[in-house]
Amino acid sequence: MEINRIKQLNEQADLIRKMSIECIANFGSGHIGGTSSIIETLTCLYYECANIDPTQPNWADRDRIVLSKGHAAVGLYSTLAAKGYFHKSELLTLNQNGTNLPSHCDMLKVTGVDFTAGSLGQGISAAVGMAIAAKMDRKKYRVYTIVGDGESQEGQVWEAVMLAGSRKLNNLTVFVDNNGMQIDGMCDDICKVAPFEPKYKAFGFKVVTVDGHDVEAICNAIEESKKSKKPTAIILNTIKGKGVKCCEGTPASHSVAFTEELFKAENTGGVLNI
Template identity: 55%
Template sequence: MDERNLAELKTLSKEARKLFIEMMANLGVGHIGGSLSIIDALVYLYYREMRVRPQEPRWEDRDRLVISKGHAGPALYALLAMKGFFDKKELMTLNKLGTHLPSHCDMKLTTGIDMTAGSLGQGLSAAVGMAIALRMQKKDSRVYCIVGDGEAQEGQIWEALMYAGSQQLDNLVVIIDDNGMQIDNYTDALNAVRPFDKRLAAFGFEVINVDGHDFNQLDNAFYKAKTIKKRPTAVIMSTVKGKGFSFCEGKLSNHNMKVSADDLASALKELA
């Protein structure tokens, strides 16, 4: 990726983090860590990769995104607002009664969301179904699905991975957000779901390991994924939960945490 494009993505990434943390600070609490670990990937997907039409959100030929770890909804809302799916002012309604922006992704409520998620482990199956349906319809649309590392402790994820490999879904990219943490502890300490690369390769995936906060690596991975035929691709992102703000980055307590006015002030200073 050239310097100009890289600089643009870095600027967009700062804007996304700013919108995100303002949204969370306005409410004072929320799922911070798992949103910040995927927000760079979302910036890349929405600005470099996915074909979507904000003015025609149900466009049939669009690419699909399923955030199977549905609690990262707020990171997605920041991107959808930036892309113009809805007004940025709406971000301040997050999790308030009657909002279109609930904690967990809801395709019935939010413009631009392709699948409801929140009960962990389910979104990937839906993404597999989408990839099959789009292939049946002879569309060249692609399906992207973000799965949390902790989420992958759910058995249904492995049912879906097995079937994706079995169906040779080369229009599906599974993105693993390997931030190494879950609510109660480090993932390795509770139920060792790693190594993702060997496991997914054994399930029939083309596996690409990347730093999930490095746009050049993401660019190479998603470019390569398009060249893979007859099997799905897994982009295994090594990420940092809570990435970008020192009040939360890498802290085990950041899954769902309070955000004070001081936290917001320090966060905005770090973005400047």
């Protein structure tokens, strides 16, 4: 990938992270930790690798992107607004009474959201169903889904993975956000589910492990998944709260009260300019 393109994607990720922080600060609290760990992945999908068109959000042949860890919705909403699916002024209504942007992603309310998620385990299951539907309809679209490591303690995740491997769904890419943390502690201390590589391999997946904040590595892994004869798991080694000073690397960053002072300390200024 050209240096300039890497720079552009990093700048875009930076902007989307700032937008997400501003939305959360505006509401006063939110899921900043698990949002920040997947910003580069969302950026690579929406700005480089996925076949999508913001002017046709319901285009039948679009790639599907399912945020299974639906609590990171603010990151998805910020990405969609940045891409022009809806006006960024809506972002400041996040979570407010009457909003169209609830804390967990909602396909009935938000233009561009492909699946309603928040009940952990359901998103990846729906993504596998979408990939099977594409095969049945002889459609070329791919399905991408982002799953948390804590989420992977749900038995339903592995039922979906087993089916995907068994059906050889090479149109499916599962990202595992391996940030090591869940709501209030380390995944390994609560219910160890890592390592992911041998588990996905055992279920018939191609597995690629990358630094989940390295846009070039993520894009390369996605391009590899497009050529695979098997479903692909991309294990993203990430930092929960990445790039947010008060949160980085602490499980307490799962859903935080974000005061005016904390926001000021981030020095991001307002990027929504509304």
